[in-house]
Amino acid sequence: MPQHELILLKNMMRPGYGGSLAEYERAGGYQAIRMTLGKIPPADVTTAVRKSGLRGRGGAGFPTGVKWGFLPKDYQGPRYLCCNADESEPGTFKDRQLMERDPHQVLEGIILACYAIGAESAYIYIRGELVLAATILERAIGEARAAGYIGKNILGTGVNVDVWVHRGAGAYICGEETALLESLEGKRGLPRVKPPFPATHGLYGKPTVVNNVETLANLPHILTRGPEWFASIGSPPKSTGTRIFCVSGHVKRPGNYELPMGVTVRELIYEHAGGMRSDKPLKAFIPGGASAPFLTPAHLDVKLDFESVAAAGSMLGSGGVTVMEEGTSMVWAALRLMEFFYHESCGKCSPCREGSSWLVQIMRRIVAKRGRMEDLETLSDLCKNIAGRTVCAFGDAEVAPIQGTLKYWRDEYVALIREAESANLIMPEPAGAKR
Amino acid sequence: MTLSEKYRDEIAAILARYPVKRSALIPLLYLAQREQGYVTEEAMVEIARILGLTPPQVYETVTFYTLFNLKPVGKFHIQICKSLMCALVGSDTVIEWINAKLGIGPGETTPDGLFTLSLVECLASCGTGPMMQINEDYYERLTEEKVDRILADLRSTGSSSLKSGPFMWPEPMKT
Structure with missing residues (x-):
């Protein structure tokens, strides 16, 4: 099986890794904050993220640095970051693993994003069913606060960031960013008419960025190893970095596989996920969550990057790959x-x-x-x-x-x-x- | 005792997280549900008062979200995922097992008030289906034997060690 370097799942793949603050620090965690906060101007952090080519991992694939760049430069008042942890797209179960197994990696990404956009408050909007993930995140926030990574004057840099977990209550639509904001404001989760976009009129009408869990988890790595390194992984220039592909359905080894963008569906299913469950031929697969149109065995050599999947008539979406065997209606x-x-x-x-x-x-x-x-x-x-x-x-x-x-x-x-x-x-x- | 009397400090801590009070609505509804197993009309009226909302504003919000029960449910609320990914690996059979073992169908509660069965949509557990959530816990990769043990555990001790811990699948290689 081809081996690829793990980025996001690297820590948790180590036997015995429990995701505590001490373990995360021992693995090099929170170095990105030490290297960045108060040392690199926020605008340069945004530039680095733009250069890395990082695109949103929630489904839409919008370039993260560009999204941050839409925030008004001269606005004097609160700005907000919302971490979209409302993982609800059928076929997708990666954010749950990132939050439950390595919560500090997500938190470090949140702090870096807050620094870049000038937000002092971040809300993690997590789907209500994920009670365990919410508990683990709360505990991790407590650890990070005690260690001076979250709160007022982080590591003496004068930067303030507070982070709260906000549980949703069972509504797929709240993964849509403006529905998420409505829900966070205590209302029914109805998407807003756009424009205006959250960048100018978001949470409580203030400039706001909403980023997915996996997107944020990439940030510490981009800032420690450099945007050029990140941009060299995957299918540059438009699909850089790795994706955590969530494989479900009729395969021998379903689960989360972190691979560079651009691997073929064939490699993912037959090399990593062990091939078909009962060795029946593959009949159909969904490449990117329930919202992505079905594809056929003729598409097995399609590369799993944004452009190639779109060209095949579907979308990479959230990275949820569902496989169906011959005989499925x-x-x-x-x-x-x-x-x-x-x-x-x-x-x-x-x-x-x-x-x-x-x-x-x-x-x-x-x-x-x-x-x-x-x-x-x-x-x-x-x-x-x-x-x-x-x-x-x-x-x-x-x-x-x-x-x-x-x-x-x-x-x-x-x-x-x-x-x-x-x-x-x-x-x-x-x-x-x-x- | 009202919620404000019983949970004064917890409510204050929730309110402190948000610059706008209404954001505390879902957290306070969770608190009310934790207290009584469902959200009562009295609780909605009280929450409205705490947040400076009208009771209809609370009601219109609570009815949007599936995790709030507006009437009592059993002590153990079994929620089986019926979405495609779980259905491909046998969730319909799990529904049949529960039906055969407990004599209840979707939306029903056992006469002793212990178990309520609901069918729900995707719970972000597609690689480890079929699965169900009972109250706050996930149970994954269900087999008939596993379901038997879970139900027996819940009846005898109120909890089961078969519930999922921090999620990771496939599991890391042992060295």
Whole structure:
């Protein structure tokens, strides 16, 4: 198996590593803060991060240094950093591991980001179900505060940063950055209309940066080893560094694998994740979480970087790679994801709120062999009328499973509908149908 | 005793974290739920008073989030992930096991008030499915035998050593 240098998972892969402050320091932790705070001007930290090519690891892949650069330079007043730890994208389970196994790496990244953007308060918005991760982070914050890494006048540099854990309460949409801000303000998690963007009008209307856990965890390494080093890893110039790929589904060894961006799906699945569970052929995979359209065995040599996956018609997203073996019904799989999106639609925009309900009803009808051939046209039509017509990207995400499976496995939809037609059943509208 | 009387210091510490009071709403709802197992109407009214909100503002928020119970649930709230990634590796079978062992379906509570079953969407445990969360703990890579032991442990001692610790998968190589 090809060996690659670990960056984010390096400490925790050591046998016995428990993630305490002392262990993190022994592994070289908090050196980035010592080298940076009060020694390198904040603007230069932003420049270094921009040069590193680091892009957001939450899903959208926006360049981190560029995002920081959008904050108003002359604004006199509080600014905020929010660490997006609302890991909820089906297929994704990397941030949980980063927080539970090496919490100080995340905290050091948060302190560095705060320094760069001039924020004195950071909130870690963590999904409510991750009680253990929240507890571990709280404990780590306590340790860091006692050691002078968090709080007033950090290490005598005059820099102040306070960090708090804020638990969400069960809502996928709160991973969308403006919904996260609404939720953190104690409201329903409804995404905001943009512009204005959080960089100018974020938490409490103040300049705010929202960065994913894995994004922040990269910062200490970029600052200790230099942006050039980071930019040389992966698929430069546009996809630099590593990704923690979360492999799930029908493989022998599911789990988190940190690899340079640009490895092929084939290497990830067959070398690292041990290949297919029952040695049946691979039928389909999702390359970047539930919001990314399904791909086929013909895409196994696609490189896992932002551009290559997009060129293949999907997206790298959150790095969640879900593998399905021959024999899996693609219509059923799409329905399962559609049920997720139906459950999680926040209800703000009508195309998404009503559309997700229609999509799920039609999909259930087809899977229950009560479908009609014209349902396929209706599905495509609905998808086109949801994507791009909502306040946030959820609308685009929710149509991905259906559009992807209709593209490559339309025959499976047709077969289910033919079965319904040949049975010549009388098919009443399902109860509660809206049309 | 009201929440403000019983948890004066904890509430003060929560409020101190935020420049705007309303941000403390979700933390205070968690506190209320911890106290009674669900969020009562009295608690919502009291939280509204603490934060200077109207009770409808609290209600509109609490109803958005799935982790708040607005009616009592069993002592052990079993939440099985039913999303695609877990379904690929057998979560539907776990639902059948629970149904056979406890005689409850989704949304139901055992007559003794011990167990409530809910089906939930993805809990960020896709590589270690099928899985379930019971109260605050995760239980992963479930097998029928493991489910039996978990339920027996919970009945007899109120907790189970089979719950997940700090997450890492695959596990680090032993040297």
